[in-house]
Amino acid sequence: MNTTASPKTALPVPSSDHLEERSRRARTEPMSVLALGDGLYEVESASDHTYLVDLESGRCTCPDHVFREARCKHIRRVAIEITHGRTPPPGEIAVACHDCGDAVFVDEDASEPFYCEAHVLRAGDTVRDRETDDRLTVVDVSDLRADAVTIGGSNTTVADYATNERYDDGVPVVGAVYPHATVAKNGVVPGSLKVYVFPRTRLEKTA
Numbered sequence: 001m002n003t004t005a006s007p008k009t010a011l012p013v014p015s016s017d018h019l020e021e022r023s024r025r026a027r028t029e030p031m032s033v034l035a036l037g038d039g040l041y042e043v044e045s046a047s048d049h050t051y052l053v054d055l056e057s058g059r060c061t062c063p064d065h066v067f068r069e070a071r072c073k074h075i076r077r078v079a080i081e082i083t084h085g086r087t088p089p090p091g092e093i094a095v096a097c098h099d100c101g102d103a104v105f106v107d108e109d110a111s112e113p114f115y116c117e118a119h120v121l122r123a124g125d126t127v128r129d130r131e132t133d134d135r136l137t138v139v140d141v142s143d144l145r146a147d148a149v150t151i152g153g154s155n156t157t158v159a160d161y162a163t164n165e166r167y168d169d170g171v172p173v174v175g176a177v178y179p180h181a182t183v184a185k186n187g188v189v190p191g192s193l194k195v196y197v198f199p200r201t202r203l204e205k206t207a
């Protein structure tokens, strides 16, 4: 009895060529990526189509993923951009620094104002009071909001204080001292070390 062999033919190569092509296109095609939070990214492709990528579940709304279940160039592009620090990882979003506008990555639940590394305030930093141009030294950066902190012994909140009207009520407060304490015969005058409380956005970090 004769058995029949299948026709002599080459099998299709598992799509390694396609994989490499997707990888190449993920890098070389002009695309923009926007982190939306919740691990979702909006990718605008070279052809001006907009697709939604869910990075953690590895899904994309493009035809290549929907119909071929491919790890498409959009998913790859998001992953590459995160590796290169161009796009925030899941859980973070990109926002603008309040003072210079540079992009910073922050927790997606964080609230304004946001600051880049050059403009974030820490105890010991020198700041400029935008109202008076005075220089002060930061002693404390609080999480408390300007509309929740009253000024020593009064019912007036930091937000309601007359010279703070231009600043947002919801920003944190910063405690600062004037750097030149008054020294009398018996030592430093306590009043000259008084800590003044400012809305965060009223103070600007100096170089």
Ligand SMILES: [Zn+2]
Pocket (backbone or CB within 6 Å): 051, 060, 061, 062, 063, 064, 065, 072, 073, 074, 075
């Ligand atoms: Zn895609």
Ligand SMILES: [Zn+2]
Pocket (backbone or CB within 6 Å): 097, 098, 099, 100, 101, 102, 115, 116, 117, 118, 119
């Ligand atoms: Zn900045």
